[in-house]
Amino acid sequence: MTVDPNFLSALMILKLEGVFTLTGEERQALHDLPMRVVVLKTNQDIVHIGECPLQSFLVLEGFASSYKLTADGVRQIVALHIPGDAPDLQTLHLKRIDCSFASISPCKVGFFQLDDLRRICERHPRLSAAFWRETLVDASILREWVVNVGRRDAYTRVAHLLCEFLVRLKAVGLVENSAFDFPITQANLADATGISAVHMSRALKALREDGLIQTRRMHLAVPDWAKLVNAGDFDPFYLHLGVNAAAGFRPAPQPKAAAL
Amino acid sequence: MTVDPNFLSALMILKLEGVFTLTGEERQALHDLPMRVVVLKTNQDIVHIGECPLQSFLVLEGFASSYKLTADGVRQIVALHIPGDAPDLQTLHLKRIDCSFASISPCKVGFFQLDDLRRICERHPRLSAAFWRETLVDASILREWVVNVGRRDAYTRVAHLLCEFLVRLKAVGLVENSAFDFPITQANLADATGISAVHMSRALKALREDGLIQTRRMHLAVPDWAKLVNAGDFDPFYLHLGVNAAAGFRPAPQPKAAAL
DNA sequence: TCCAAGGCATAACGTATGTTATGTGGCAAG
DNA sequence: CTTGCCACATAACATACGTTATGCCTTGGA
Structure with missing residues (x-):
């Protein structure tokens, strides 16, 4: 996958447009935000917990994670980031960062100055x-x-995690025929779901044998979406996708409005 | 505990002042926000997942929870709310609410119109x-x-959960001598930590026997804070408390700033 | 005063998951 | 072409935790 030179416009704007239509001015402001592109290998740290960064970043290609370590060094991934995500937007208002960020596949990120973003805001x-x-x-x-x-x-x-992945990737156009590039190790998936790597291997095997997923080296296919959704107790509503982005994924009904 | 008639000024302002000093105008704006106070018994729903509320609320007395249910009806509490918290501030920008809110003790909440808050913003x-x-x-x-x-x-x-509770309660002045009112059932604690109620009973017993906590009906005391912090692998940094609020809880050092 | 309900404790038992270990195949570096 | 590393699979074994059940105690309502 290659990325438009205007990274921000290509990705972030796509995401924002899912919610409301940008004016020309707004679009221009984003477009003009200076960005420094950095290419990363797998498992490189991007920002470390405790830092007080002056810049923030955007994922342009590949996948990244937010993670924390427990006292005895066990890792828990607390978020997975795909192209178009701004993983540490929180630094805009929280000085010190409360988790670490790392690439979990070869990836390309764009750094921008927090002060520039503050000015835009x-x-x-x-x-x-x-x-x-x-x-x-x-x-x-x-x-x-x-x-x-x-x-x-x-x-x-x-x-459930795989469902979330598929929907989010689809929203940024990275899914074809219910299949997508999936350069994420089982160890990383284990850290994201809070299970051991061995058991992740078992779980994936079971999913494969049940015909819910197909894995061919760094690539994942979902032959029966409805079955995977059911197995994963998955309802994409919590992703709050724009109507455009969610097309084909949303179930039906809108509950009634609040009373009280 | 009784609450100042100017609920918002008493609680929310206290919290905000922990971060920066409000101007008189800002303080007044918050003070003037119209609020409707509602008294709740234990286990009453406040807002239900899927609703599109026009108002939001503040916890004034007692404790509340955010929770979700899995397909087979098992509950997971995803956040606990203490006096001064605004549990569903998210509704300001997310139309439909993605989790339910309920009281988990007798409690008093204040509803305000989202439009009013938007105007203030x-x-x-x-x-x-x-x-x-x-x-x-x-x-x-x-x-x-x-x-x-x-x-x-x-x-x-x-x-860890008890540590978090103590620090947050202390920040709003609800702790005396490392002890606080704790009208929360073991079943609720279990739902907040993702374990069964039976096992929660076991865990609390162990903590009691190790001298880390003392429980006297609806009341919890921490005889040795350092030991509990150690047992809970707890570092309050993630609470991002203002320096004032965190006094006596923060450990020492500041890591070096970001490079890259 | 009594009763019902709920919160809690505890025991017996089952199981999902962790741990440790070993073997395989692919891939990158030399 | 080797060598070594890493991702993955799989097996044997250990255990933390869930489940079900029972009983006690407190509380609040009739």
Whole structure:
């Protein structure tokens, strides 16, 4: 996959447009944000917990993770990031960063100055709101992850993660025929779901044998989407995708409005 | 505990002042936000997942939870809320709410109109940023919860949750002599840590026997804070408390700044 | 005063998952 | 072409935790 030279416009704008239509001015402001592109190999640290960075970054190609370590050095991935994501937008308002970020596949990221982004937010309140919204969606995903890790067995948990992956990748156009590049090791998947690497191997085997997924080296296919959704207890609503992006994934109904 | 009639000023302002000093105007704007106070018994639903509410709420007294259910009806609490918290601030930018909210003790909440808050955000960018920051801290707590549930054993997990509770309660002045009111059932604690109620009973017993906590009906005391922190693998940094609020809890050092 | 309900403790038992170990194949570096 | 590394598979074994069940105690309502 190659990326348009105007990275920000290509990816972030795509995401924001899913929610509301940008004005020409807003689009231009994003387009003009200076970015420094950096190419990374697998398993390279991008930002480390405790730092007080002056810049933030965007994933342009490949996959990245947010992670934390426990006292005895066990890793838990707390978020997976795909092209178009701004993993550490939080640094905009939280000085010290509370988790580490690393590439989990060969990947390309774009750094920009937080001060530049702050200026954009001041001048374009709608963009500011849109970025805020992005961080709120991240929080929603975290809530679902707590449920996933806390209350679902390994099989369901893995199916759920794969569902989330597919929907999010589809939203940025990285899925073809229910299949996508998947250069993520089982160890990383294990760290993201809170199980051991050995058990991740078992879970994937079971999913394969049940015909829910097909894995061919660094590539994953989903032959029966409905079955995987069912196995993973998956409802994409928590991703808060724009209507365009979610086409074909949303189930049906809207519950009634609040009372009280 | 009784609450000042100016709920918002008493609680939310206290929290915000931990981060930066409000101007008189900003303080007044918050003070003038119309609120409708509602008294709740234990286990009452406040907002239900899927709704598109026009109002949001603040916890004034007692404790509340955010929770989700899996397909087979198992509950996972994804956040615990104490007085001063605005549990569903997300509704400001996400139309449909992605988790349910309920009281988990007798409690008092204050509802306000989202439109009123939006108006405040438009007129007072610093307040807008402060609210954004609040939601980012919530996300940071969620990240730590994913680690807690995903990678720590029950004993450590419970100790960690109790540490978090103590620090957060202390920040709003609800702790005396390392002890606090704790009207939360073991079943709720179990749902918050992703373990069974039976095992929660076992874990609490172990903590009691190790002298890390003392429980006297609806009341919890921590005789040796350092030991509990150690047992819970707890570092309060992720709570992003203001320096004032965190006094006495922060460990020492600041890591070096970012490079790259 | 009594009863019902819920919160808690504890025991017996089952199991999903972790741990440790070994072998295979692919791939990159020399 | 080797060599070594790493991702993955699989087996044997260990265990933390879930489940089901029972009983006690407190609390609040009739």
